[in-house]
Amino acid sequence: MELTQPISVQRVQQSRLQEVDFSNLGFGTYVADHMLVCDYKQGEWQAPAIMPFGNLTLSPTSLALHYGQTVFEGMKAFRMQDGRINLFRVHKHHERLSRSLDRMAMAIVPEDVFVEGLRQLISLDKDWIPTAPGTALYIRPFAYASEAKFGVKVSDEYKFVIFSGPVAAAFQKPLRVRVETQYVRAARGGTGAAKCGGNYGGAFYPTTKAKEAGYDQVLWTDAKENKYIEESGMMNAVFVIDGTVVTPPLSDSILDGVTRDSLLTVARDLGIPVEERLVSIEELEKAFRQHTITEAFGAGTAAIVAPIGTICIHDIDYQLPAYDAQAIMFRLRDQLEAIRTGQAADKHHWNYVL
Numbered sequence: 001m002e003l004t005q006p007i008s009v010q011r012v013q014q015s016r017l018q019e020v021d022f023s024n025l026g027f028g029t030y031v032a033d034h035m036l037v038c039d040y041k042q043g044e045w046q047a048p049a050i051m052p053f054g055n056l057t058l059s060p061t062s063l064a065l066h067y068g069q070t071v072f073e074g075m076k077a078f079r080m081q082d083g084r085i086n087l088f089r090v091h092k093h094h095e096r097l098s099r100s101l102d103r104m105a106m107a108i109v110p111e112d113v114f115v116e117g118l119r120q121l122i123s124l125d126k127d128w129i130p131t132a133p134g135t136a137l138y139i140r141p142f143a144y145a146s147e148a149k150f151g152v153k154v155s156d157e158y159k160f161v162i163f164s165g166p167v168a169a170a171f172q173k174p175l176r177v178r179v180e181t182q183y184v185r186a187a188r189g190g191t192g193a194a195k196c197g198g199n200y201g202g203a204f205y206p207t208t209k210a211k212e213a214g215y216d217q218v219l220w221t222d223a224k225e226n227k228y229i230e231e232s233g234m235m236n237a238v239f240v241i242d243g244t245v246v247t248p249p250l251s252d253s254i255l256d257g258v259t260r261d262s263l264l265t266v267a268r269d270l271g272i273p274v275e276e277r278l279v280s281i282e283e284l285e286k287a288f289r290q291h292t293i294t295e296a297f298g299a300g301t302a303a304i305v306a307p308i309g310t311i312c313i314h315d316i317d318y319q320l321p322a323y324d325a326q327a328i329m330f331r332l333r334d335q336l337e338a339i340r341t342g343q344a345a346d347k348h349h350w351n352y353v354l
Ligand SMILES: *Cc1c(COP(=O)(O)O)cnc(C)c1O
Pocket: 074, 195, 231, 233, 234, 235, 236, 255, 256, 257, 258, 259, 260, 299, 300, 301, 302
């Protein structure tokens, strides 16, 4: 890909790679050697620069700090079976970043800066990509309003940054989640479909309350009636009811998860019935009573699938049956993993191989 402005590269003098304990990666413990930074000013994106990972400087009046114009992405690079590197669904992530930026009235990062920036950055830090099953290089592209001016306004300047770090899969032990009917994550017409920092900031308080009560996450409900399930924590919520994979339809209060889309597509490919439709709390209660609900899980890049073991509805803990390797969620996860590592055909062209 030809960039209008070439990316300058300043390499680290000494890699930090040997500090990494690859047998105990955790999530968010390590950051790779380099980052990419690109500035938007005077109506234009400037030349991107790859440099050693380090602190950014910013003015106390930077608009992002006050009025919350910040947006991010989360994606993963995998080591394929033949040793090549795969950036998973890079174009879909760029599409979503663009939608989030647009919703927050921020400047759109050009696709070539995003894709070519990732390609060069991840090629440079390729030795940071772990190889054990379930591990990956987590990539965090983000943008924020960098204009230094404390009057309330849409920023005229932005900074786009990408860094990465090796991770193990998050949330592997079954989660205890509580249906939330007091607080909401997102409302119709709001920013729920944008991956913006404020959605997370607003979710911490109810999540902390749920944690104090012994739960890991909240199962969000709709803002209007608190009747329909929306998402699980910061993941899309998926259920298996009567052998059908059921998930709430996309809306402006549900984030269009790349993992959600990938798992649903894989399910359809495997001949497993899929329904994108409203799921009410009442339906879940009934399904528990009739034992027709067999699985519940969160879907997101960090965990891929995060099994849910317990759902608390109106102060009653309902238990999901124990999961074995035959669970639909694990079959979908494993098929997705096979596509990413090159062991299964990539018929939807999801892999961007370096
Ligand atoms: C990021 C995110 C997801 C998951 O999206 P993926 O693309 O699958 O990682 C789901 N819900 C919310 C609210 C999110 O921010």
